[in-house]
Amino acid sequence: MAQLITVDDPADPRLHDYxxxxxxxxxxxxxPAEGLFIAEGEKVIRRAxxxxxxxxxxxxxxRWAGTMADLTDELTCPVYVVSPELAExxxxxxxxxxxxxxxxxxxxxxxxxxxxxxAPRRVALFEDMVDHANLGAAFRNAAALGVDAxxxxxxxxxxxxxxxxxxxxxxxxxxxxxxxxxxxHDAGTLRAHGFELAALCLSDDSIALDELAARRPEKLAxxxxxxxxxxxxxxxxxxxxxVRIPMEAGVDSLNVAAASAVAFxxxxx
Numbered sequence: 673m674a675q676l677i678t679v680d681d682p683a684d685p686r687l688h689d690y691x692x693x694x695x696x697x698x699x700x701x702x703x704p705a706e707g708l709f710i711a712e713g714e715k716v717i718r719r720a721x722x723x724x725x726x727x728x729x730x731x732x733x734x735r736w737a738g739t740m741a742d743l744t745d746e747l748t749c750p751v752y753v754v755s756p757e758l759a760e761x762x763x764x765x766x767x768x769x770x771x772x773x774x775x776x777x778x779x780x781x782x783x784x785x786x787x788x789x790x791a792p793r794r795v796a797l798f799e800d801m802v803d804h805a806n807l808g809a810a811f812r813n814a815a816a817l818g819v820d821a822x823x824x825x826x827x828x829x830x831x832x833x834x835x836x837x838x839x840x841x842x843x844x845x846x847x848x849x850x851x852x853x854x855x856x857h858d859a860g861t862l863r864a865h866g867f868e869l870a871a872l873c874l875s876d877d878s879i880a881l882d883e884l885a886a887r888r889p890e891k892l893a894x895x896x897x898x899x900x901x902x903x904x905x906x907x908x909x910x911x912x913x914x915v916r917i918p919m920e921a922g923v924d925s926l927n928v929a930a931a932s933a934v935a936f937x938x939x940x941x
Contacts, residue, residue: 719842792820808839809929871911
């Protein structure tokens with residue numbers, strides 16, 4: 673059973689994992705380097721634990737210490753109880769859910785290991801998706817619509833950054849993922865495992881998404897680019913087929929997270 677430790681000093685070094693959570697540049701450097709990520713809110717914390725991520729510590733306001741007693745009773749890590757004001761001072765924002773956990777990251781598989789061990793038939797490939805909210809939403813769509821795995825290019829945002837995890841409602845823990853080392857050279861790894869690469873784009877030679885879905889490829893990799901710019905010319909050149917979502921009312925495209933949901937639904941087995 674975890675010992676509840678009341679902390680009343682925002683400079684207490686035991687709260688180091690939770691400091692400056694609103695400093696995106698700092699946290700993007702610190703969290704992978706220190707092997708941690710932050711889970712926020714009861715549901716996300718429980719999902720992270722159920723997915724096998726080890727807990728380093730928790731920081732709870734008094735109300736949430738009672739709500740999560742069943743979980744803390746099973747822990748051996750420190751559980752720090754702080755006032756809402758102190759939580760805001762430490763993190764840099766109002767922690768309205770009142771529950772944060774510092775979780776230990778797992779080693780990521782290589783793309784080849786992921787494609788071999790998970791034996792996926794449908795994967796999502798996100799190129800340079802740097803917006804954490806879009807990435808979290810896209811992961812949630814992937815989990816909800818049966819995508820087997822996700823591949824990230826080197827410049828993609830961190831799926832375990834607090835904002836991504838929060839927007840995904842913890843579903844980033846449900847979809848196995850790996851980070852590519854050399855994109856688009858790594859397209860060859862997908863082809864070697866039998867995948868057809870379909871690029872979501874607005875190119876003149878694109879086919880409608882319905883046509884791709886009707887083909888029912890045995891193995892399909894759906895490629896989506898960053899918001900605004902879309903897929904890079906190099907990614908488009910690496911694709912086997914270009915695919916568009918037909919639009920009406922003078923709209924040329926959807927937000928990338930919305931586009932991912934449409935593509936994942938249309939190509940479901």
